[in-house]
Amino acid sequence: MARNVYMEELNESTYFPDEYAGIADNFFQAYRIESWTVCPGEKMRIKKNGRVLVCRFCGKTSEEVKFGYAHVLSELLGNRYLVSDFECDSCNKLFGGNEDQLSKFLGMARTVLFAKGKEKVPTFKSDGIRMETSVDNHGDSWLHISRDSASGNISYDLVTGSVKVTGIKQSYVPQAVYKALVKMALSCVSDQVVQDYRLGLDYIRGVGYEEAGGVFARTVIRYTFPPAFRYERPTVYIFKKRDPDALLFNRVFLLFALNYIYILPIPFDLEDMKHGGGSLELVPPPPIFTNKYHFPTSAILREIMDLSSLEIVKNDVDAIYISGRPGEKPFGFVYDNGTSGVSDRVFDVNDIERISIKRVLL
Numbered sequence: 037m038a039r040n041v042y043m044e045e046l047n048e049s050t051y052f053p054d055e056y057a058g059i060a061d062n063f064f065q066a067y068r069i070e071s072w073t074v075c076p077g078e079k080m081r082i083k084k085n086g087r088v089l090v091c092r093f094c095g096k097t098s099e100e101v102k103f104g105y106a107h108v109l110s111e112l113l114g115n116r117y118l119v120s121d122f123e124c125d126s127c128n129k130l131f132g133g134n135e136d137q138l139s140k141f142l143g144m145a146r147t148v149l150f151a152k153g154k155e156k157v158p159t160f161k162s163d164g165i166r167m168e169t170s171v172d173n174h175g176d177s178w179l180h181i182s183r184d185s186a187s188g189n190i191s192y193d194l195v196t197g198s199v200k201v202t203g204i205k206q207s208y209v210p211q212a213v214y215k216a217l218v219k220m221a222l223s224c225v226s227d228q229v230v231q232d233y234r235l236g237l238d239y240i241r242g243v244g245y246e247e248a249g250g251v252f253a254r255t256v257i258r259y260t261f262p263p264a265f266r267y268e269r270p271t272v273y274i275f276k277k278r279d280p281d282a283l284l285f286n287r288v289f290l291l292f293a294l295n296y297i298y299i300l301p302i303p304f305d306l307e308d309m310k311h312g313g314g315s316l317e318l319v320p321p322p323p324i325f326t327n328k329y330h331f332p333t334s335a336i337l338r339e340i341m342d343l344s345s346l347e348i349v350k351n352d353v354d355a356i357y358i359s360g361r362p363g364e365k366p367f368g369f370v371y372d373n374g375t376s377g378v379s380d381r382v383f384d385v386n387d388i389e390r391i392s393i394k395r396v397l398l
């Protein structure tokens with residue numbers, strides 16, 4: 037657990053793993069926190085008081101279009117209560133299409149992480165595999181993975197002792213997923229800052245600029261943590277570069293949700309456009325935590341994702357690993373569904389019909 041001298045403006049409880057000290061120095065030297073948003077734990081009270089509302093995305097007012105309370109961050113990511121009064125119903129509906137793509141892109145993650153959407157934890161279904169959750173009489177949560185037939189969805193590695201469960205995500209369009217992330221970024225900046233992103237607002241509404249958007253969408257960084265860790269309340273940090281002349285993207289959006297951190301430059305920034313966009317760099321931040329985690333740093337995965345494609349991605353494989361002890365079989369005994377007793381059969385991964393795992397938070 038470490039901090040550095042450049043983090044003075046960040047909440048004192050924030051830190052990064054020691055191993056990321058070099059990355060953290062580079063990032064916090066280059067960027068200063070501009071604003072942050074934490075999803076509240078209870079309903080927000082926004083008073084409309086007869087004000088005329090203006091949609092920050094399309095510019096229409098409550099005299100022209102209807103306004104409800106729109107979610108600032110997607111409910112898919114566990115945001116229940118963070119809402120705004122600056123998104124009109126038609127923009128909200130429009131953005132719902134991109135959120136649907138985000139949902140497909142997230143695949144089994146929300147089920148595995150017990151992340152409730154509007155109502156309950158979603159069931160993940162894919163060819164031959166089904167994942168769903170339940171709560172038992174003691175209040176413990178369980179993840180159930182069942183397999184229809186002896187398909188290859190469950191495999192086992194004796195060396196690492198881990199069981200791998202695979203499934204196929206529903207088809208999605210990467211750049212629509214990217215737009216869903218950008219929409220969240222543009223919802224979290226202030227009324228004043230959003231003025232620097234006129235093109236970005238048009239872009240996420242599908243007015244155009246998809247080619248330029250694709251250039252930005254090529255650089256999305258994602259940290260993934262083991263599924264036993266989850267950010268309970270989605271949180272957003274927006275960083276701004278310290279040196280206006282540095283050849284870096286002006287603002288960087290960090291989204292902490294589920295067991296991920298998504299990191300992207302906020303696209304179409306007026307300052308960035310002056311530099312021509314393409315020549316700018318993104319200095320990656322370290323993974324930032326505000327509460328303790330109990331997994332080795334080696335379990336943190338960092339990827340650079342390219343979400344620029346406008347083509348539908350089909351048959352994207354998703355997987356979870358259930359870790360066991362190296363060299364040991366994952367299950368102590370074999371339960372026979374036929375006799376409802378313990379069988380003396382030798383464990384064979386191909387016999388598995390169902391795996392039930394109790395949720396333990398790390």
Ligand SMILES: [Zn+2]
Nearest residue numbers: 091094124127
């Ligand atoms: Zn609107």
